[in-house]
Structure formats: structure tokens, C-alpha cells
Amino acid sequence: MINSIDLAIGTAILLIGMAYWTVSVVEHNNNYVDIIKSDYVFDKGISTMEHLSEDGTLQDAVLLYYFNKTNEAKELLEERIPFKNYLLYIDNHLLINKSAGENHKDVYILAVLTLNRSEGWYVIYGNENDINISKERFMDYDEAYNYQKYVNYEIHMPVYLSKNITSSRVELYIFEN
Structure with missing residues (x-):
């Protein structure tokens, strides 16, 4: 026979279980959304680097950089990179700093170009x-x-x-x- 105490205990267990389940779903959903955002930014970054590499912009920028024409290299790349907050390095030398002081949740993309810097x-x-x-x-x-x-x-x-x-x-x- 089910009495009111058993019903109250069962309801409490059910409510506690539903609360844990709700918290778990919310946490996992937020993590999933963050992963989707990171993947989107990463794909956009890879696509940008591919386009810059394919059309010769990266090579031109690296050559300009090594001819001590850093401002021209910077302008060339800034026109073509569609991001607001980023850092761009050429051979471990910072060329463009548009990070606005933010260094969290970064996505790292790398292109290795074989070219003649002494050309x-x-x-x-x-x-x-x-x-x-x-x-x-x-x-x-x-x-x-x-x-x-x-x-x-x-x-x-x-x-x-x-x-x-x-x-x-x-x-x-x-x-x-």
C-alpha cells in the first residue's frame, strides 16, 4: 500500500533527479555550442589561409617582410583577413596584433610556405x-x-x-x- 510519505519521498527523488538531468543537459548544450563556434572559426581561418596561400598573397607578404617593407606586408594582409581579433606571425615575428588584449579561446592556424627569402x-x-x-x-x-x-x-x-x-x-x- 502506498501512503503519503512514500509518495512524498518518490516525488522528492524524482525532482532531484530531474534537477540533475536539467543541469547536465544545460552544461552539455553550452559546451556543444562552444565547440560548434570554435569549429566554425577554425574552418573560416583555414579557408582564409588557403585563399591567401593560393592567390600568392602570403608569399608576397613574406617577401615584403624580408625586404624590410613591413608596413606594406601588413597592409596587404590586413585587407584580406576578415577577422576582428587576431595575431599574425611570420617566422615567430609578430607582424599584426589585433588582439585587443584578449588571449582566451584562441584558435591556432598555421601555413608553412616554402619560398626563397633571399630571392x-x-x-x-x-x-x-x-x-x-x-x-x-x-x-x-x-x-x-x-x-x-x-x-x-x-x-x-x-x-x-x-x-x-x-x-x-x-x-x-x-x-x-
């Missing part, structure tokens, strides 16, 4: 007895040809050289809003 215009200069290659490299032929340090030599000829092939790491850290 560029150099000047062969000297005379009949002594010929040298400039240590400075230049973005274009005219800049190399008109560089004042080498204009007065008997031999003065810009050439396009590739000295070595290395890989560069471009790292993108995206911070969720």
Missing part, C-alpha cells in the same frame, strides 16, 4: 680584377640599378638571384568574439 635583385659590381655581388637586395631592377653605392663602378649590373630556398611559417591566432 631578389642584386648588383654585380667591381672592375676587371675584382667582381663582387651586393649584400643588399632590391625589389626591382631600377632600384638595384640606381643604388648610389654601386653606380660609380666600372662593372655595374643588376641580376636576379635566388641564393637559398627555405621555408617560412605564417601563424594565425584567431580570438573568438
Whole structure:
């Protein structure tokens, strides 16, 4: 026979169980939503890096960076990266910092480019007895040809050289809003 005490105990157990179940569902649901948001941001970051790599923007930015044209490299990338809060590194050197002081829930995306960082215009200069290659490299032929340090030599000829092939790491850290 069921009396009122048994009914009250059963109701209390049922209410406590439902409360635990509700809390569990809410916690798991919030975690699930966070995972979906992180996956979306990660996919968007991968897609952005793929597009930048495929159209040559990353390579151009890395070459500009190593030609000491960091502002141009920065502008080129900032125009093409559709995120508000992110950090971008080239070979462990911070190029763009748009983190707004937020360093939580970051998503890390990496592109490794194999390119020639020493590629560029150099000047062969000297005379009949002594010929040298400039240590400075230049973005274009005219800049190399008109560089004042080498204009007065008997031999003065810009050439396009590739000295070595290395890989560069471009790292993108995206911070969720």
C-alpha cells in the first residue's frame, strides 16, 4: 500500500533527479555550442589561409617582410583577413596584433610556405680584377640599378638571384568574439 510519505519521498527523488538531468543537459548544450563556434572559426581561418596561400598573397607578404617593407606586408594582409581579433606571425615575428588584449579561446592556424627569402635583385659590381655581388637586395631592377653605392663602378649590373630556398611559417591566432 502506498501512503503519503512514500509518495512524498518518490516525488522528492524524482525532482532531484530531474534537477540533475536539467543541469547536465544545460552544461552539455553550452559546451556543444562552444565547440560548434570554435569549429566554425577554425574552418573560416583555414579557408582564409588557403585563399591567401593560393592567390600568392602570403608569399608576397613574406617577401615584403624580408625586404624590410613591413608596413606594406601588413597592409596587404590586413585587407584580406576578415577577422576582428587576431595575431599574425611570420617566422615567430609578430607582424599584426589585433588582439585587443584578449588571449582566451584562441584558435591556432598555421601555413608553412616554402619560398626563397633571399630571392631578389642584386648588383654585380667591381672592375676587371675584382667582381663582387651586393649584400643588399632590391625589389626591382631600377632600384638595384640606381643604388648610389654601386653606380660609380666600372662593372655595374643588376641580376636576379635566388641564393637559398627555405621555408617560412605564417601563424594565425584567431580570438573568438
